[in-house]
Amino acid sequence: MALHIGVDVGGTKVLAAEVDADATVHRTARRTTPGRRVEVAVLEDALTEAVLEVADGRRIDGVGLAAAGFVDAAGERVMFAPHLPWRDDPVRGRLARRWDTTVVLDNDANCAARAEVEHGGAREFSDALVLTLGTGIGGAVVLGRRLVRGRNGMAGEFGHQQLVPDGLPCECGGSGCWEQYCSGNALVRHARARIGQEPTVLEQACGGDPDRLVGPMVTAAAETGDAVARGAFATVGDWLGVGVANLVAALDPEVVVVGGGVSAAGELLLEPARAALGRSLVGAGHRVVPPLVRARFGPEAGVIGAARLAAKATLRDRV
């Protein structure tokens, strides 16, 4: 049986996984991302370790890399990645030589979108928007079942659309970016601001120190009915609907799929988002408003999409 491995190179962790043709994940290996200030070789040693651990001595037919950063349109170089040491670097070719196998490279949000398009929430649709709500917003535009890459390979950077003039400052250098209001970071910020103001189980969850609050704590609290946590999801969900309405006005897709860590809260996030979408979308009474659905795949979407991309490339190499 062919061995295709996906590797998700995120800002905080590396996940490598063997993925079969049905998008089922078998063996996995994890590493901590060494950070952006290390030598490139240190990061690539960590990736190599994870890949070899998954392979466990078997011949590797192909590796797909899902990188948290800008990848050029040819899929050869990581142009820029805020949390990784790669800078305008021909990563694909170097790792293909090092691992002596077919290697493909794409942006992590694109890989997650591929998983949803081929095996998940978007598989019955031709035109879709796929959003990944994690620390920030990853995104992908799918038209005619093909991913739109753009001139620079940078299509889908929805998170940095400015929705608030002179709004909150963003790591990208801009201000008022959508992801400052709608993301895991925004969720935590909204919840944190209420700790000490209102009774909430979050106070205990973070051990009395709001700085220790993280997204999964807010999700868990919201699921038990905590008002502060639910309020944070309602606010983030509302911003999700407003931003999705803008994208739907531009592209009029058949479906909008929302994945990433924040989407684990399911309807607590999606219900307020649908309300805001219906309220904000132009001509909502004269059109089919696209369903806003939760992604099928969770944190493994990136490795699944990357591994499937590698499987396709391997097939192409053989023809």
Added chain:
Amino acid sequence: MALHIGVDVGGTKVLAAEVDADATVHRTARRTTPGRRVEVAVLEDALTEAVLEVADGRRIDGVGLAAAGFVDAAGERVMFAPHLPWRDDPVRGRLARRWDTTVVLDNDANCAARAEVEHGGAREFSDALVLTLGTGIGGAVVLGRRLVRGRNGMAGEFGHQQLVPDGLPCECGGSGCWEQYCSGNALVRHARARIGQEPTVLEQACGGDPDRLVGPMVTAAAETGDAVARGAFATVGDWLGVGVANLVAALDPEVVVVGGGVSAAGELLLEPARAALGRSLVGAGHRVVPPLVRARFGPEAGVIGAARLAAKATLRDRV
């Protein structure tokens, strides 16, 4: 020689024109749009008069209709048009029978975009955004030289993206829509607010009554160096760049083409827009920022695109 006629059915006027294969406009005919409260037959009588005037007794090979409204994805029905009497109406088939020729139907902004893609500012590019700045913002997304129509045929409604939370109310029922800040209406509003506050030739141009101020007066004044008029273009141009940056973040196109009445001011509009685009676009230092260029065609873009669409459909009918 084949006779293909484009008809632009706008909110205030109807323009019909004979257009040849080189996008050259020959005979034209104009009518005033009867308004949205009349019977559909009154509007269609006016269109028929204009078409027959252009034909001048010759056999018509095809007519392309560019309608200021939502057209369904099949190009059969006008779903909704704020300034016209058509409501979920199978306009194409009815007029094809009435005129006994091939009739095609599309949204006016899509038709203008087709003209730019095939003969104008976008013809050397595969992926483009085309904006028409008139009373509001018309838009079109071009990918792989094909127009993106969307699930409902409503793609390209950029003007109703919300860029200002709780911003200015919009005719669409929303608030803070981009076209409230970036359009002919916005240009006039910005200029009008300064009349009486600062010395400006606009005071004389509108005969002392700011309510009589219209866009072309602001363009003419800006071209003579009037500070108030130039300030209005600087403000609208800045908003143009901010909104274009959002679209470029999502789609990463090769070029952005700006047409419509407001674009007649050329660099007075585009220079501040480019500055705002460079300032607002995510990763501007790590990508090729798409050129922001003026459309080739002016008020005739719609009829040109519509007539060329009819020519293509005629060809298809014959095969």
